[in-house]
Amino acid sequence: MPKNPSQPFRAVIACGGTGGHLFPGLAVAEELKSRGCEVLLIVSEKSVDSLALEGYEHFRHERLPSVAMPSPLSPAFIRFLHRTWQSYNECRSLYRRFQPSVVLGMGGFASTAPLLAGRRLKLPTLIHESNAIPGRANLFAARFATRVLLGFAACEKLFPGRDCAVTGTPVRTSLATRIPREEALKRLGLRDDRLTLLVMGGSQGATGINEALFRSAAMLRDKQIIHLTGEKDDRLAIANYQREAIPHYVAPFHHDMQTLYSAADLVVARSGAASLSELSQFALPSILIPYPFAADDHQTDNAKIFVEAGAAVIQRQSDIQPETFAALIGNILDHPDRRAKMSDAAEKVLPRNAAVLVADEVVRGAQPSSL
Numbered sequence: 001m002p003k004n005p006s007q008p009f010r011a012v013i014a015c016g017g018t019g020g021h022l023f024p025g026l027a028v029a030e031e032l033k034s035r036g037c038e039v040l041l042i043v044s045e046k047s048v049d050s051l052a053l054e055g056y057e058h059f060r061h062e063r064l065p066s067v068a069m070p071s072p073l074s075p076a077f078i079r080f081l082h083r084t085w086q087s088y089n090e091c092r093s094l095y096r097r098f099q100p101s102v103v104l105g106m107g108g109f110a111s112t113a114p115l116l117a118g119r120r121l122k123l124p125t126l127i128h129e130s131n132a133i134p135g136r137a138n139l140f141a142a143r144f145a146t147r148v149l150l151g152f153a154a155c156e157k158l159f160p161g162r163d164c165a166v167t168g169t170p171v172r173t174s175l176a177t178r179i180p181r182e183e184a185l186k187r188l189g190l191r192d193d194r195l196t197l198l199v200m201g202g203s204q205g206a207t208g209i210n211e212a213l214f215r216s217a218a219m220l221r222d223k224q225i226i227h228l229t230g231e232k233d234d235r236l237a238i239a240n241y242q243r244e245a246i247p248h249y250v251a252p253f254h255h256d257m258q259t260l261y262s263a264a265d266l267v268v269a270r271s272g273a274a275s276l277s278e279l280s281q282f283a284l285p286s287i288l289i290p291y292p293f294a295a296d297d298h299q300t301d302n303a304k305i306f307v308e309a310g311a312a313v314i315q316r317q318s319d320i321q322p323e324t325f326a327a328l329i330g331n332i333l334d335h336p337d338r339r340a341k342m343s344d345a346a347e348k349v350l351p352r353n354a355a356v357l358v359a360d361e362v363v364r365g366a367q368p369s370s371l
Helices: 019-034 047-052 076-098 112-120 136-141 153-158 181-187 207-219 234-243 257-263 273-281 295-309 322-333 336-348 354-366
Strands: 010-014 038-044 060-064 102-105 125-129 147-150 164-166 196-200 224-228 248-251 266-269 286-288 312-314
Touching: 010 019, 010 076, 010 112, 019 038, 019 047, 019 273, 019 354, 038 076, 060 076, 076 112, 102 112, 102 354, 112 125, 112 136, 125 136, 125 354, 147 153, 147 354, 153 164, 181 257, 196 207, 196 257, 207 224, 207 234, 207 266, 207 322, 224 234, 224 257, 234 248, 257 273, 266 273, 266 322, 273 295, 273 336, 286 295, 286 322, 295 312, 295 336, 322 336
Parallel strands: 010 038, 010 102, 038 060, 102 125, 125 147, 147 164, 196 224, 196 266, 224 248, 266 286, 286 312
Antiparallel strands: none
16 A cells, blocks of 8 residues: 555556456446546456457556466476466566555456465455355465455355455446447347347357357247357358348457347346346346356356346256257247346346445555545
8 A cells, every 4th residue: 555645546456367357357447447546457368358458448457477277286287386476576566666555356366466466565455256156266365365355145155254245246337228229239230120139158168058059040030149159150150040041140259248238138148247247237137058167167156146036047058959948048038027027136136336336345445545
């Protein structure tokens, strides 16, 4: 924390590695910037970080080498330690120049070195855990964090003895409000007389969802589809929907998620915490397909919270059959009352001002009298 009270409030947000860490971090950065804070984003060298940062050039950011922690018995563990030590030293050098007031880590091993460097310099350090089951990086970081912020209240019991606050998972300001459905569909070149399915796999693990839709497409000819395929399957998706004469909008990735969410009547998605927060923000009913290789199967626990609230239906990827999957989609889309109940539940399941709550905690933890 700056010793000089007149020094600007400066926050480091370590949020690289996946969209699930980066987008909530950007949301907090936007909120802090609106309060006059200076923000430094620390991200990874992954291509997903470069893609997600497009349009956020007004934020200073630094890239650090990082890698997920392998088994201590793996030969790759030596490389992990080397890159973590390299990142730690780079962070200490960065902090001496930037003079931060506080460090916030949004999860993942891309946050570990920035948090360690912050504690070494006696800075307040906070972590945000967005999932129902904490990741290994945050379980480790919680040992030296001054406060733990949570996306789901159910996660608090997994941080025994830690100072916790439930904030929800922040959503970017560009996703604050819905635009009229007709306008959104027009932007995408889609029809306003058909029900619209939005399909997205997140920054990781889209292939299983893509294949499920391709096999089911022949039974969805009376619908229209917005499909974010990830990097590999966009041409295959277009060919599938053209063959079945299904109106569609297909892209590997899309920055204007406000338009896509506003056009959608139902969403098929993974159940990463950041995606779920956005579905709640837009009050969208969903079919959730947890990423089967997620650590500790945490996406299933995330999805169960939405299912228990009545906001979603869960579908195991390994159990998907084209006929029953298409029938499930149709059963929700073709029954307005069911969609309305799921939409109402989705809107209420999570806090709607998470970015404000996290920013409040960051400011309170570092310099309560500075802003």
